[in-house]
Amino acid sequence: MxxxxxxxxxxxxxxxxxxxxxxxxxxxxxxxxxxxxxxxKVLIALILLCVFFSVTTEQFLRVDNILNIFLQSAIMGIVAIGMTYVIITAGIDLGVGSVVAVAGIIMAGMVSKGMPILLTILVGLLIGVASGAINGYFITKFNMAPFIVTLGMMAAARSITLVYSDAQTISVYGDPFLKFLRMGEVAGIPIMIIITVLMFILAHYILSNTVFGRHVYAVGSNKKAAELSGINVKRVEMMVYIIAGTMAGLGGLMMTARLGSGTPLAGTNLELMAIAAVVIGGTSLSGGRGTIFGTLIGVLLINVLNTGMNLLNISSHYQGLIMGGVIILAALIDSFSNKKSK
Structure with missing residues (x-):
């Protein structure tokens, strides 16, 4: 007792x-x-950049300019969310910019023909899902390099936009729903910004608080160890490419709404800017490390820098040089971080 x-x-x-x-x-x-x-450090750099442009230009702190920065960040941010998942698994997706274009132009074509808007949105998102599934299938089934597979997707999707539209822009400027996405506001905040913020919150929650999120990090850290621990590595890789494709499909909807048209040139170089934002935000190209919050900061930094350079009337010839330097610096920091961790 x-x-x-x-x-x-x-x-x-x-x-x-x-x-x-x-x-x-x-x-x-x-x-x-x-x-x-x-x-x-990226957040500190962003704050310092905002302070610099606030001091050197009168227009930077204007409300319309701040909203414009966030609007410019919306589509890139949506695409960068999917890219973050892919890069954490040590993959890459070069096709998302072209998928934005093909989803956007097909949705524009459907709207111009009077198709129901819900069906149109569903088709656009399914195009993104299908593109991601195709990428994931070839990468996981045949162990092909993500760089090659997604490079092929980039070329194929861009070609589809040209064939479908006959290289012409399809105007949908007057469509009520797309106009709502383009101009609608809630408490003075544009709908597109609200959608982007919600997607960042959801993506952060999944990556930080779910079993799938932990598996994503595990696959990127050590694929072999992840397999031995019982993780279905191929399924995780398939899912991250589907997520990237879905985000590109959503980006296509937002791009079409913002432009008021579908154009075969939409999303040009968007994949490169998304990769740059993810890397600047601290996600390692070697996999296993990164956050959605970091990606958000990276996206904002790129767009603040672009806007600030425009306000300072810096020639576009030099803007590319400055942006390239920032991207290389971020990659260099990533390289040093990987060496220290080893």
């Missing part, structure tokens, strides 16, 4: 301790998250 009572007493003492430990652990995680934010 004494032993039994002793065990009961111990359990009664340990239970509150374990609960307290969990609360302490949760608080510590929150502290670590905010500490990470405060020590994020």
């Amino acid at each position: 004494e032993k039994q009572e002793l065990s009961i007493n111990r359990s009664s003492v340990e239970t509150p301790r374990s609960t307290s430990d969990k609360k302490t652990e949760t608080k510590q995680q929150k502290r670590n998250f905010f500490f990470h934010i405060l020590n994020n």
